[in-house]
Amino acid sequence: MGLHANxxxxxxxxxxxxxxxxVVVVYLWASDARLAENPADKxxxxxxxxGDAIQRMAFAPDRRTGEYLLWQDxxxxxxxxxxxxxxxxxxxxLLGLNMGLFIGFRSVLLAFITMVAMVPPLAILPILFIAxxxxxxxxxxxxFIGTFPVMTRDIYLAVIKIPREQLVKSLTMGASSMALAYRIILPQVLPRAIDSLRLSLGAAWLFLIASEAIAATEGLGYRIFLMRRYLAMDVIIPYVAWITLLGFTLDFLLSLLNRKVFSWYTESKK
Known part of the structure; x- marks a missing residue:
């Protein structure tokens, strides 16, 4: 198949x-082999x-709380x-836009945001829980701490790529600094901000599950790590698949939003 083959x-x-x-075929083969050797394998x-676990977690009320655990989590x-x-x-x-346009904001915040972006968020999780x-x-x-520095830098880079001639012409025609930032430049970087959000969702799920695993009484991450104690893989695997589906759905909806609202942006990427 050539490079340009369609x-x-x-x-x-x-x-x-x-x-x-x-993946499904390999899993079914491995599962069947293990269960044939040991029907009690977990x-x-x-x-x-x-399927029985999904029925129990999603469609049957919990005996202790009366809640439908999957939907509550x-x-x-x-x-x-x-x-x-x-x-x-x-x-x-807010920060990325102003850092890209105004030298004063850039001088004060760029180095700080860059440093914060280098801090591993999971390393400060105990500090956050203590504070x-x-x-x-x-x-x-x-x-928030795990995602905002990366998105800020991404938006900042999008702003500084806007041709300087456009900024000069806007100011020459009488636009104020605030109008330039929020009426001219902001609409141009919003679709890039949505793309940045899409790229940050994976990390956001990681931070969420880590925090729920350590200190929570409900949530998808909490339930997975609770079931780990009992080797309840019949619950853990569907929960992982459900998290994956939720993440995919959020990403798809954000992509759809970009295509519908900012069609000029998606067309320019083709």
Whole structure:
């Protein structure tokens, strides 16, 4: 197949699903082999065992609390991650935009933001829990600190790539500094900010699960590490698959938002 070959639609779709099919086939083969040797094996549960676990976690109320645990955990985790990355994006847009346009902001903040971006967020997790407690604020703070410096630098780089001639013409025609920043430049960097958010979601999920594993009473990460004590892989594997699906869905929705609202941006990338 040459560099410029364009395979038919059916072949494209087959190539997309082929890796997933291979993973499922390998898993089913390994699971069947282990269960044939030891029916009580918990490491690679069968599809029926995972189906029973999903039924128990998602569609049957918990005997102790009466809650549907999967949906309770999902709501708790999504609330934390939306607040964390949402606030990080707002701060990143504000700082990145002003750092890219105004030398004073850049001189004060660029070195500091660069240094903060180098700090491993998981290394300061104990500090956050000591300073802010183990409640919701500490978990959201970890997601915020782990994502906003990278997004800030990305937006800053997008701003400084805007042709200087455009800035000069805007000011020459009477635009104020605030109008230049928020009415002319901001709409141009918003789609890049959404792309930056998409790239940061993977790290945000990592920070969320780490914080929930250490100190939480509900959440997807909390449930996975709780089930680990009992080697309940029939629960852990569906939870991991559910987190993956949630992450993919969020990424798809953000990509769709860019295509619908900023079609000029997505067209320019083709």
């Amino acid at each position: 395979p038919p639609v059916w072949l494209k779709r087959l190539l997309i699903v082929l890796p997933f099919i291979l 490491i690679l549960p069968s599809l029926s065992q995972m 999902t709501l708790a985790s999504l609330t934390r991650i939306v607040i964390g990355v949402g606030s990080a994006l707002l701060v990143a847009i 802010f407690g183990v409640d919701e604020f500490g978990k959201v703070a970890l997601i």
